[in-house]
Amino acid sequence: MPARNAARSSRFAAPADGSAAGGTPAEHPLAPPPLVFVEKAQNALRLAAVDRAAHRRGLAxxxxxxxxxxxxxxxxxxDHDPAADAAFLEEVADDCDRWTPLxxxxGxxxxxxxxxxxxxxxxxxxAMRQRLLAHLARHGLGACAVVAGTPDAARALARSGGGRVREGIVAPGGEAAAVAVLPIARLGVGEEVVTGLSRAGLKTIGDLAARPGTPLAARFGxxxxxxxxxALxxxxxxxxxxxxxxxxxxxxRFAEPIARVEDIEATLGLLVDDLALMLEARGEGGRAFEASFFRADGAVRRLKVETARPSRDARSLRRLYRxxxxxxxxxxxxGFGFDLVRLAVLRAEPLTPAQVSLDGxxxxxxxxxxxxxxxxxxLGRERVLRFLQRDxxxxxxxxxxxxxAALAGPPLPPMPEMxxxxxxxxxxxxxxxxxxxVPDGPPLRFRWRRVxxxxxRAEGPERIAPEWWRRPEGTPTRDYFRVENREGRRFWLFRAGxxxxxxxxxxxxxxxxxP
Amino acid sequence: MDTVRDIAALRQMLARLEAERLPGAASVFSLGAAGPEGGGVRLARGALHEVQAAHGADLPAATGFVLALALRAGGADVRRPILWVRQDFAEAELGRLDAPGLASLGLDPSRLILVRAPDAAEVLRAAGDAVRCPGLGALVIEPWGEPKTLDLTATRRLSLRAASSGVTSFLLHAAARPAPTAVATRWRVAPAASGPGAPEEADALGSPAFTATLLRHRGGEGGRPVEGGTWNLEWDHEACSFRDLAPLPRAVVPVPAGRPAGTAAARQGNAGAERGEIVALRRAG
Known part of the structure; x- marks a missing residue:
């Protein structure tokens, strides 16, 4: 790993272009009419987003x-649909997992x-930035990406269209110089702070950086x-x-996307083997696994598997995934195939190799x-159950x-005699x-399910008062009876109140x- | 002619194979101190046993009987879990299994793994998986009604898997129609009226009591076929064993609790007839 990367955290900020927020391609050879998204705001239909063509013709x-x-x-x-936009951004974010897990x-x-x-x-x-932009462009997304040492600097620069940064990459330690020319609003502070500062003649981040901090903090927080x-x-x-x-x-990763189920399963098998080795080296076992399938067209499918106890047994994991x-x-x-398959251990716990006891x-x-x-x-996690007893x-x-699967711990304490x-x-x-x-005799006869x-015989009453600290006030007391009917069937009845x-x-x- | 000979040879071979699988002395369990000759019938471990409720409303009794059998089959080994596969509909009709109730019958609730399956096909699939796991103490399969999927082939497959893994399995359902199943034993269970309690608690309910009929016992006992019979049994959860239900000393008539004790003598008058009826249910010899 180059020392530079290790010493410095490099980040992309990649705001999706406004015109692509709805997922529409930016340009079309037949030059369709400019596209705008509208929403109702301040008692009028207003533009919420515009595409590139509309932007060029002066709409904002x-x-x-x-x-x-x-x-x-x-x-x-x-019509502007913020929920769909958010969902789409989530999809893009899912797809970006292929570059880094973070x-x-x-916004x-x-x-x-x-x-x-x-x-x-x-x-x-x-090269990574170029590949990222090319990948997004293939799916019709225009984006602006900047690499910088801190997320705030990267964000401020990317939202200003890259600023004056050459090739979208800020040299290590060059953040202060790069963001100096940006307007103060790029810091993400409130409207009134920006106005207040501009009245004082401070317009750019550079202006602000040159000032002593204490008076600024006293005035603006x-x-x-x-x-x-x-940002600096x-x-x-x-x-x-x-x-x-x-x-x-x-x-x-695959140069040519894979699509056959057999290939996918074989790939998973290889990944499981890799993970098993990794976990063994760490002395751990996984409790939750997640396989992610990155489709060439940007869609991501995830499959989660949980185990009842830490596991790194490749065979059983492979079987679980099958x-x-x-x-x-x-x-x-x-679809057109997966070009990246990833298997991650979401939760790991220590697992020491157990000695096989003599009785197995x-x-x-x-x-x-x-x-x-x-x-x-x-069958689903909530269909395989064990009892949890409460006192x-x-x-x-x-x-x-x-x-x-969730209940893994010491055995439960024995039940109190009742x-x-x-x-x-x-x-x-x-x-x-x-x-x-009346008032508290056992039932002589009762009708249940039309019979x-x-x-x-009847035994009781066993009076069980409601737990007043849990139940709403006025919950009636219950008098329980064990009764046996003439055929010998036994029931547990109670009178509420x-x-x-x-x-x-x-x-x-x-x-x-x-019984 | 060759075909006939082949079939005869095959049948002989099958008979030999079946004989090899007959349970040995170590791999059987009894009902406890109940049934004929004190020891009762012996059931094979690592086999599939079927328990039918005599009537739909008798399913709670059959459920209790299965649980008792599962506890008997587990023997002294209290660590192995019991896996119970239950169809969702049974849950709706009979209510959910409850931990204190299991404890009342003598099972430590933390030993039970409950699997809820949406339909009979999934019940069978889950059971097919579970029966191969030798770590289980017992397996209870509870589909609802008479599913078509649980036929001769399916039960035979379960039986064979149980034999190879050693998991004693129980199939629990209401007897709607006699369907052919490949099981080691088949029981029909109905609840029995409580045995007599101490005199001061004349109205108290006793231990869980069953009228159990053995309809089929495959392979018999040590190769000797066992005839079916009917027993009145009572489950003793402390000893983890069945015992004979003593005949009732008095008539079972709807007696309201708290009725003046003077009528007790009148009740005793009917006792003979009632006792006669119960005795008639018992198997001679």
Whole structure:
């Protein structure tokens, strides 16, 4: 790695061109009418974005549509859709993962990429910038890209159309000189600060940098100085990537995109092998894996797989991915093929090689964990469950089912001794019609699901008061009865409410079934 | 003629193979101190057993019976998990399995892995995967109704896989129509009225009680076929064992709790008839 890159964080800021925000190509050989996007603002339809042709003919965002039409009668008008723009920018950001895993959104129309240590993979910063721009241009995106030492400097320069920076690359330490000529608004400070400073005769960042900081901070706040320092390269902050940084990644790039399922699976197999070696060297196992398929046309498909315990077993991982691909509701659409396949470990945990015990217990536990993973991949995480017990008398809350993959820890404490509980529980309890002695006798007869049951034996009541700190006030007390009907079938019934002591008429419910 | 001879030879070969798979002494479990001759029938571990509910409404009882069998099959090994594949519809009809209820039957809830499958085909697929995992203590397969996918071929495949992995598997469903399945044993289960409690708790419910009918026992016991029979059993969760349900000392009539004790004598009058009925259900010898 060149020393320069290591010492210095190099970043791209690449705001997508306004005209391409809707995903339309900038130019057309048949010269279509200028295109504008309109939205309703301040009680008038105003231009929200314009394409390059419209821009050349003097239209700018903020103009009312009526004025724009008066100037250019044959305007093509489309409703502005900020949600679609944001979604499109997300897609572009996804695609930019191919350059570096550290990508952040910048406003509604820009991206910041941290390319520290990545540039040499693409032939240096200049070559990388060229390739990035060419890649975006192939998908009809006009962009302006600047490489600089801090994200704020790169952002300010890129949003000014590159400033006077040669080839879009700021030499190390040259940030202060490069941004000096930019207007203060490029610092991203508020309108009133810009106005205030311009009244004082300060128009460019260079003007500001020449002044002593303390009076400026006293008048306009610390924020201005912080932004100034960052833009000048005096202070370095990292971007917050939109996706968590993976623990380790393995990837394969293809000069010719691959499209066949067999090729994709074989590639995944190779990547799994690579990752297994990496994880072994680190003494770790992955808990969550993500395969990303970068299509040549910019679309990205991601497949996530989670395991119940840290794993670096290439065979079982390969099997999990095969299972995952087989059970996809919408199969991976290769389109014109994938030119980059990446496998990342999103979450890794320490995994020491286990000694195989004599009775093969460890092996068995591994097998069960692998089975849980496989079933969870096929049926979904929330369908393979284990019990989580809570120390409470509220039957509704006493146990919960949680994904088995998520529950990895010490065994649960034993349950406190309590009266027999039903094997199955209805949630919510089912209302029944019951005949019982008032005020607190057990039911003599009840009707559930249109069948009348004569009660032969009854045991109770077991009074369970609601947890007042959890339930809304006025939740009735429950008197539970275990009853057996004449056929020997057993039910768990309760009366919600107490006669004369709690408001409202008590009602009967069936809560569970005993074997 | 050659074809006939070939088929005969093949049949002999199959019979030999089947005989090799007959359970040895170590790989069987009994119901506990219940059934005929004290020990009851012996069921093979690493085989598929079918439990039918006699009626749709008896499914909770059948569920309890399966769980008890699974606990018996697990033996002293309390660490291996039990995997339960359940179809979503069973969840809606019978309610969800509840941890305190499992504990009441003697199963540590943290041993249970519950798999919810959307349809019968997925139940079968998940079961097919699970039955090959020797780390499991037992496997319970609970589809809803009488799925067409669970036919002779499917159950045979499950049986063979269970035999090779050693996972004792149970198929639980309501008996709608007799469908041919390749299982080691087939049980029909209905709930039984509670046994007598202590006199002071005359109205108390006893342990879970079942009327279990053995409809089929493949291979019999040590090669000797076992005839079907019906037993009234009671599950003792502390001993993790079935025991005979004592005949009722009194009639089972709808008695409201809290009725004056004077009527108890009147109730005793019917006891003989009721007892006779239950005894008739028991298998002679």
């Amino acid at each position: 965002p903020g103009l009312t549509l009526a004025d724009a039409r008066a100037r250019i009668p044959d305007l093509a008008v489309i 990508v952040a959104l910048d 509604g129309d820009g991206l910041v990429l941290d390319i520290t240590g990545c540039a040499h993979l693409f032939g240096g910063e200049a 610390e924020d201005l100085l912080v932004r100034l320092d960052r 390269g005096r202070e370095d902050v990292r971007i917050v990537p939109r996706r968590p940084l993976p623990a380790c990644i393995a990837e394969r 299972e995952r691909i087989e059970t996809l509701a919408d199969p991976i659409d290769p 217990r460890a092996v068995e536990e591994e097998e069960v964990a692998a089975l849980i993973d496989r079933l969870a991949v096929r 409470t008398h509220d039957p509704d809350r006493a146990s919960a089912l949680v994904p088995a 009266l027999p509980r039903p094997l199955t529980l209805f949630d919510p309890p089912q209302p029944i019609e019951a005949l019982a002695e 009348v049951h004569e009660v032969a 107490l006669y004369d002591r709690e408001p409202g008429t008590p009602r009967w419910f069936l809560h569970g079934l005993f």
